[in-house]
Amino acid sequence: xxxxxxxxxxxxxxxxxxxxxxxxxxxxxxxxxxxxxxxxxxxxxxxxxxxxxxxxxxxxxxxxxxxxxxxxxxxxxxxxxxxxxxxxxxxxxxxxxxxxxxxxxxxxxxxxxxxxxxxxxxxxxxxxxxxxxxxxxxxxxxxxxxxxxxxxxxxxxxxxxxxxxxxxxxxxxxxxxxxxxxxxxxxxxxxxxxxxxxxxxxxxxxxxxxxxxxxxxxxxxxxxxxxxxxxxxxxxxxxxxxxxxxxxxxxxxxxxxxxxxxxxxxxxxxxxxxxxxxxxxxxxxxxxxxxxx
Numbered sequence: 001x002x003x004x005x006x007x008x009x010x011x012x013x014x015x016x017x018x019x020x021x022x023x024x025x026x027x028x029x030x031x032x033x034x035x036x037x038x039x040x041x042x043x044x045x046x047x048x049x050x051x052x053x054x055x056x057x058x059x060x061x062x063x064x065x066x067x068x069x070x071x072x073x074x075x076x077x078x079x080x081x082x083x084x085x086x087x088x089x090x091x092x093x094x095x096x097x098x099x100x101x102x103x104x105x106x107x108x109x110x111x112x113x114x115x116x117x118x119x120x121x122x123x124x125x126x127x128x129x130x131x132x133x134x135x136x137x138x139x140x141x142x143x144x145x146x147x148x149x150x151x152x153x154x155x156x157x158x159x160x161x162x163x164x165x166x167x168x169x170x171x172x173x174x175x176x177x178x179x180x181x182x183x184x185x186x187x188x189x190x191x192x193x194x195x196x197x198x199x200x201x202x203x204x205x206x207x208x209x210x211x212x213x214x215x216x217x218x219x220x221x222x223x224x225x226x227x228x229x230x231x232x233x234x235x236x237x238x239x240x241x242x243x244x245x246x247x248x249x250x251x252x253x254x255x256x257x258x259x260x261x262x263x264x265x266x267x268x269x270x271x272x273x274x275x276x277x278x279x280x281x282x283x284x285x286x287x288x289x290x291x292x293x
Contacts, residue, residue: 011266012239014111014232018132019087020139021103024076028100029107029132029139031228033258036088036095038103041080051151052077055099060088067097073127073147089144091257092279096148109134114141114230116180116204129181130230145257145278146183173292175200178209178225178234179255184278188224188255195285206232210240213247220250222291224284227256235270242271251291255284 018029019038044056044067055067067086071078080099087098114130130141175197179185185202192200201220203209206229212218223241225234232240234254241247251274254267259277267275274287 011269012235014236015108016111016228016233017106017108018139018141019103020105020107020137021085021087021100023070023100024074024078026074027104027137027139028070028142030087030089030098030142030144031258032106033263034089034091034144036090039086039088041084041086041099053147053151058086058097063095065095065097067099068147068151069099071099071101090260091145091148093260093277098144107134111206111229111233111236112231116230143181146181149183171196171198173197173199173221173288174219175288176203176209176212176220176223177201178203178206178223178229178237180205180226180229184226188281191281191285195288197285197288205229206234206237210237213241213244218246222251222253222288224253224255227254227258235266238267238272239270253284253287 017032019032019035020027020029022028039060042058042060044058046056047054047066053069053072055069057064058067059065065088069077081101083102085100085103087100087103089096089098109132113134114132116130127143127147128140129143129146132139132141175192177185177188177192177200179188179202189200189202192198201212203212206225208231209223209225210232213220225237227234234256238252238254241250241252252272254272254275255278256275257278259267259275264275273291276284276287
């Protein structure tokens with residue numbers, strides 16, 4: 001099964017499609033924009049010295065990809081079954097594969113339907129970044145980026161690239177950041193501080209940011225926003241701001257793992273000034289420097 005990434009033709013609708021699948025006793029969902037295709041099990045080549053959750057490598061049409069064992073990640077390990085499926089994902093410019101029990105359906109939902117779990121309810125090894133109630137199902141939105149980051153044992157932000165940009169003084173600039181991942185918020189804020197941007201206001205999702213923008217007095221020189229966030233996504237946030245005359249010229253930078261050649265037209269359609277994929281933190285800082293030169 002291959003994915004059609006043009007299902008939602010209009011950008012900024014605040015909707016998304018999720019692939020719903022099961023692993024152990026849990027029902028999970030993942031943004032269809034991260035999914036390239038869903039396939040049956042393929043022969044695996046084990047890798048020595050890797051975490052238990054790394055099953056090994058597969059080759060798919062000449063590409064070699066790493067397979068992550070979701071049952072192992074969530075603490076319900078089991079042998080490979082006949083009905084298992086591999087979800088081929090792509091984000092941050094890299095492809096990897098998730099082994100799951102079964103894939104059930106693709107469903108369209110609104111970001112408004114997604115709630116952020118409390119710290120106590122995040123559960124499942126801290127890999128949950130949202131929960132959506134649809135019909136009689138409670139679907140856990142999988143924080144796939146966090147899983148891949150922790151298993152790869154590398155700094156996805158590559159902050160060494162920021163140090164190579166050299167010293168700068170930008171402490172008078174007011175940056176607003178809309179990002180729902182606590183881990184990524186911390187990484188981005190630390191990197192902005194290293195780059196001389198010390199005045200950053202944080203919002204946990206697009207709706208919180210938009211509500212602040214609607215206030216009478218707004219002190220913001222530039223907005224950095226993720227795309228995938230509960231309540232209001234970054235594309236819808238950008239579109240709503242562009243519909244307001246006083247923010248028509250506000251620099252807006254989309255910083256997301258979903259940025260790709262196939263999907264950049266969505267950010268362009270809603271009026272984003274720049275779109276940067278999340279590993280490229282050095283490019284993000286360089287882009288901010290260009291706006292404030």
